[in-house]
Amino acid sequence: MENKTENPNLTTCPDCHKEVSIHAKVCPHCGREFKNEKAGEVRILLIVLGIALMVIGVILILGIPSCQSGKAFITF
Numbered sequence: 001m002e003n004k005t006e007n008p009n010l011t012t013c014p015d016c017h018k019e020v021s022i023h024a025k026v027c028p029h030c031g032r033e034f035k036n037e038k039a040g041e042v043r044i045l046l047i048v049l050g051i052a053l054m055v056i057g058v059i060l061i062l063g064i065p066s067c068q069s070g071k072a073f074i075t076f
């Protein structure tokens with residue numbers, strides 16, 4: 001019935017197009033190195049976004065002192 005196994009732990013090597021474990025750092029078939037540069041970028045982006053949201057939340061909760069002087073740059 002199953003002619004192609006859809007294993008979530010397997011990915012396709014971009015070089016030899018063979019099934020490789022997602023945990024493998026090097027393709028066992030052709031020796032291609034898998035660098036998770038993109039995943040790292042996304043993680044850093046999420047961390048930066050989280051910090052930014054936290055800062056914005058703190059500012060919203062504590063209020064911006066400069067708003068009270070009439071020079072509000074955030075209008076609701």
Ligand SMILES: [Zn+2]
Binds near residue numbers: 018027
């Ligand atoms: Zn390969």
